[in-house]
Amino acid sequence: IQLIQSPSSVSASVGDSLTITCRASQDIAGWLVWYQQRPGRAPRLLIYAASTLQTGVPARFSGRGSGTLFTLTINTLQPEDFATYYCQHASSFRFTFGPGTKVDIK
Amino acid sequence: QLMESGGGVVQPGTSLRLSCVAADFDFRSFPMHWVRQSPGKGLEWVATISYSGSNKFYGESVKGRFIVSRDNLNNTFYLQMNNLRPEDTASYFCGRDVSSRLVGAANLWGQGIRVSVSP
Numbered sequence: 548i549q550l551i552q553s554p555s556s557v558s559a560s561v562g563d564s565l566t567i568t569c570r571a572s573q574d575i576a577g578w579l580v581w582y583q584q585r586p587g588r589a590p591r592l593l594i595y596a597a598s599t600l601q602t603g604v605p606a607r608f609s610g611r612g613s614g615t616l617f618t619l620t621i622n623t624l625q626p627e628d629f630a631t632y633y634c635q636h637a638s639s640f641r642f643t644f645g646p647g648t649k650v651d652i653k
Numbered sequence: 654q655l656m657e658s659g660g661g662v663v664q665p666g667t668s669l670r671l672s673c674v675a676a677d678f679d680f681r682s683f684p685m686h687w688v689r690q691s692p693g694k695g696l697e698w699v700a701t702i703s704y705s706g707s708n709k710f711y712g713e714s715v716k717g718r719f720i721v722s723r724d725n726l727n728n729t730f731y732l733q734m735n736n737l738r739p740e741d742t743a744s745y746f747c748g749r750d751v752s753s754r755l756v757g758a759a760n761l762w763g764q765g766i767r768v769s770v771s772p
Contacts, residue, residue: 580758582696588695589746589765590688595758601751602760603655637757640710642698651731 548573548636550645558653563624567648569617569634578638579617581610584647585630594619595637624650658768667737669750673730673747673763681725684750686759687732689743689768699745700732705730714740737770744768 549572549599569579577597582590592601594610596615607622621628629652634645659671673685687699700721701710709721720733730747744767746758 558764563752578757584696588766589762590759591747591758591762592751592758595751595756609741635698635757640755641706641712642699642701642710642757643712644688644696644698647695 548643550620550634550636552634552648558651559624560653561624561626564622567619567632569645571615571636574614575636575638576619577613578636580635580637581619582633583630655761655764657747657763660768662769663737664772665738665770668735671745673731674729679687680723680728682753684755685730686748687745688748689745691743739770742770
């Protein structure tokens with residue numbers, strides 16, 4: 548199963564909202580995870596099962612989708628949100644990551 | 654918390670074993686994951702083991718060369734890496750699954766350990 552993320556990179560300003568899309572090459576139901584990674588750091592779990600917000604993650608992050616199309620939306624970007632975001636599928640005991648979306652400051 | 658060890662610089666074709674020691678949670682109840690990141694590249698899933706150790710899953714690029722295991726008595730998770738290749742050069746992260754049911758998402762990570770494979 549391949550995952551395609553779009554855009555591959557985006558420039559945004561503090562206060563903007565943005566949506567990242569992850570498309571799966573096959574139906575993966577709701578088995579989709581979103582991570583945030585800052586340079587030199589371990590990944591940080593944001594959302595699992597497509598839409599379940601990990602405890603402690605701000606509510607400005609939200610995930611939607613099922614089947615082959617998924618989105619991660621970040622409302623009101625904060626300075627700490629400028630990072631790279633990865634989707635990952637978690638079906639059939641294969642946990643492949645997407646290529647990532649880099650969000651930087653405009 | 655999780656803490657990796659065992660990284661270093663090795664030659665192609667050799668072996669290395671990474672360890673991940675867990676603390677402050679019921680280690681035996683959670684599936685565990687290894688994920689790696691080559692310099693300047695994205696994340697790559699490497700391997701996953703169920704909470705009991707009876708089920709193991711591997712990424713295509715390491716299948717047949719890497720072996721994942723765990724010692725639930727000593728709260729330690731391992732990645733035995735054999736026949737190492739230059740393309741295995743990466744930072745390796747261990748992660749704990751969010752659920753004992755193996756959701757495939759990791760909500761606790763180690764700081765990462767570097768492995769460099771070079772002639």
